[in-house]
Amino acid sequence: MVFDFLQPISSELEEFIQSLSNQALGKKVVFHTQTDFPVLENVSLAIITVNEYRGANKHNSEFSFEIFRKKFYSMFPGNWNTTIVDLGTIEAGASIDDTYFVVKNLMSELIKKKIIPIIVGGSQDITYAMYRAYDNLDQMVNLVSVDNQFDFAKETSLVSSSFLSKIIVEEPNNLFNYSNLGFQTYFNSQEEIDLIEKLYFEAYRLGEVSNNITVAEPVFRDADLVSIDMNSVQSSYSGNFDEFNPNGFTGKEICALARYAGISDKVTSFGIFNFNTTDNEVVLTAQMLWYFIEGFCFRSNEYPFGTKEHYIKYIVPIDDEELVFYKSNKTERWWIEIPFLTNVNNKLKRNTLLPCMHEDYLAACEQEIPERWWKAQRRNIA
Structure with missing residues (x-):
């Protein structure tokens, strides 16, 4: 059973959740604990953390999502009427392909149950496993990536910088459209930019989206899978000064994009990747997730569901x-x-x-x- 690969939240976190106000978000979520696994009937959203960073040549075996969960569950929900579960953590497998296998199969099961999987953590190549989850669902996939790079790179050992090439080349090919929001030209070779044009994919420069954030809304409205790379955010907002990025989305902009992703009637999976354990980045990631759920709760169920x-x-x-x-x-x-x-x-x-x-x-x-x-x-x- 694919759910057996999920690690429950710690008993310490359980105690922390118990100590929260009854109005806090943590009291409205059903958790995979040391003793219980959530019932998945009538559930809309499932949060899963993934501890897999080898695609970016990082080994975070000691990494814990405790800080993230404490920040997120201490917040208060909006006027939400939806059932959310936290399924715990997928730990890194013996190989990176093992982790992909678990993510793919877990997501596929959830999507079949009409549950939106929310993947938090890991390097952005986990997007490849998310995309593969659609293999058996008999549909083409529109992938939207909020990223300062296209991740087509050939001359690199980093899977996280080249996973999009795998998505385009490997069979079965279910990709109908790829859209990038927020690319920065100096991080992308001309060959990659030309390839985007040749394949009739869509790409919006950082300045174009920042100047008018609403250009992103129709792009998300047509997405099935949304992947956000935290490296697309300015370091002054993300708190990531190990890989300093003076330019990128502001905290307000990245939260607006997460809300657009949530409000899209078509989005069936969502991921936030490449965030570090700095308090700033954890807080921003928690708020982005809050805005995604806020958007989801205000879906209007128009096309492709309406007439x-x-x-x-x-x-x-x-x-x-x-x-x-x-x-x-x-x-x-x-x-x-x-x-x-x-x-x-x-x-x-x-x-x-x-x-x-x-x-x-x-x-x-x-x-x-x-x-x-x-x-x-x-x-x-x-």
Whole structure:
């Protein structure tokens, strides 16, 4: 049983949880303890910590998630009506592939039960194992990574800097789209940047997202798997001065992105990686997780779950094309229709509406084809 690989929280942490106020988040969560394993019926979210850092050439065998859990569970929940479990920790296996195997199978079981796995800790190559969890779920995967690098790197021994290459190359290939938010050009070779363009993937520079954080919302709205690398955050906010990064997202921005990920009706797994044990970074990670759950509790269950009856339809003629937009009556969010080919893989049929912004509709009215629409068309043809 894959759940047997999970280590329960410590008895010391159990005592700490007991000492908290009855209003604290720790009192609203069901824990995998030394004596009990949570019942997984009617559960929405499952938190799992992963103690695997070998992908970044770090050996954190002594690493403990106690500080993180104490900070997180001491906070107070919002007006949430959802059941959360903490399944404990996946310790590093004999090899890194053993850890991947456990993460993959555990996540696959949870997603089948309609439970969103939240992976906290480990190096970002754990994203590869999360992606592999979708192998048996008969769907294509849209992966969104908040990261200052693309992680395509060839000339490196670090798995955490090259895991995306494995995702693209290895069979079965279930990746439909990869989107990067927050890349910094000087951390990425021109070859990697060219590859993003060649594969019709999406990439948004740090400045582009920081200047208008709302550009990220449609990207998350189309995501299945969201992976956040804490190295994308400024060191002055993350507290990580071992690997100093003067530029990156602020604490407020990274929390806003986590909330966008949570509020997306389509996201079915979420991970936060590469955070250190510094108090600052643990506190920020805890708050990011809080915002993800806050977003989840305010999901509107629109597309792909709703019907088009609750949308206003707009048709915009451009050259030989007719672009069809839909605006939700409920949230005023926008989508654009992608006319998929009739012989396309059945797995893709749910992707007929692509999330977009109101600005995309306004640009189309000025005869500008939205770039996201164009790239989605090219991926479909390819």
